[in-house]
Amino acid sequence: MIKARGLEKTYPDGTTALRDIDLTVESGEMVFIRGRSGAGKTTFFRLLVGMEVPTGGALQVNGRVMGPGSSRSLRALRRKMGVIFQDFRLIEGRTALENVELGMRVLGVTGRHMRGRSRDLLERLGLDHRLYTPVESLSWGERQRVAAARALSREPEIVLADEPTGNLDAEATARVMELLYDARARGATVLIATHAADVLAANHERTITLSEGRVVADIPATPDVGRDDHA
Numbered sequence: 240m241i242k243a244r245g246l247e248k249t250y251p252d253g254t255t256a257l258r259d260i261d262l263t264v265e266s267g268e269m270v271f272i273r274g275r276s277g278a279g280k281t282t283f284f285r286l287l288v289g290m291e292v293p294t295g296g297a298l299q300v301n302g303r304v305m306g307p308g309s310s311r312s313l314r315a316l317r318r319k320m321g322v323i324f325q326d327f328r329l330i331e332g333r334t335a336l337e338n339v340e341l342g343m344r345v346l347g348v349t350g351r352h353m354r355g356r357s358r359d360l361l362e363r364l365g366l367d368h369r370l371y372t373p374v375e376s377l378s379w380g381e382r383q384r385v386a387a388a389r390a391l392s393r394e395p396e397i398v399l400a401d402e403p404t405g406n407l408d409a410e411a412t413a414r415v416m417e418l419l420y421d422a423r424a425r426g427a428t429v430l431i432a433t434h435a436a437d438v439l440a441a442n443h444e445r446t447i448t449l450s451e452g453r454v455v456a457d458i459p460a461t462p463d464v465g466r467d468d469h470a
């Protein structure tokens with residue numbers, strides 16, 4: 240569960256990116272976070288992964304209080320997370336397949352299972368012809384799909400997808416979204432930051448709107464419409 244109370248983030252240069260955020264996301268929920276460029280979406284994700292600490296209020300993720308503190312409990316939390324970063328954060332000099340495998344290796348998954356699952360995910364994302372290509376030779380849309388495969392290969396309890404379809408065409412978008420719905424079907428909590436109008440229009444999940452660092456709308460899911468489409 241994710242719980243924010245009066246959450247605030249002001250960066251060292253004085254920019255306040257989030258203010259007075261009150262939000263609860265239950266385990267297993269899927270939530271879209273929308274908002275214009277600069278609204279604070281990525282900042283919220285950075286706080287959730289512990290890359291930045293709150294400067295006001297409180298944030299809890301799976302019961303862990305996010306803030307300065309034990310790096311051991313932060314590592315344990317991160318093992319349960321799969322993050323598709325807006326800037327991908329792939330490891331250059333390594334192939335697409337190796338990037339996905341490394342994401343699992345750090346969890347202690349090795350061998351045939353790891354290789355099979357990595358390959359399977361990349362193939363589902365239409366990258367079967369790019370398995371052995373170093374990531375720096377891939378297009379942006381291809382890199383974004385490698386980042387998605389890496390995040391989801393870990394079978395995470397919490398998925399954070401930051402503008403995961405920003406560089407993708409309609410078909411690749413559909414494939415990435417399908418994997419995100421699969422993660423939800425497995426019971427994962429899935430947060431998706433996006434301003435893609437087509438992605439937002441096609442979903443019937445809870446949708447939170449951020450504007451200048453504040454929550455200005457929180458629309459619940461409409462359970463009877465749409466869900467079956469993704470079952």
Ligand SMILES: Nc1ncnc2c1ncn2[C@@H]1O[C@H](COP(=O)(O)OP(=O)(O)OP(=O)(O)O)[C@@H](O)[C@H]1O
Nearest residue numbers: 250252254256274275276277278279280281282283
């Ligand atoms: N490291 C930083 N130092 C200072 N200000 C920052 C930093 N990172 C982000 N900001 C500012 O915080 C605000 C929120 O940025 P953030 O990246 O969270 O927005 P976003 O909603 O993810 O935007 P986008 O849709 O463009 O990705 C912006 O005004 C941005 O300039």
Ligand SMILES: [Mg+2]
Nearest residue numbers: 280281325401
């Ligand atoms: Mg962002």
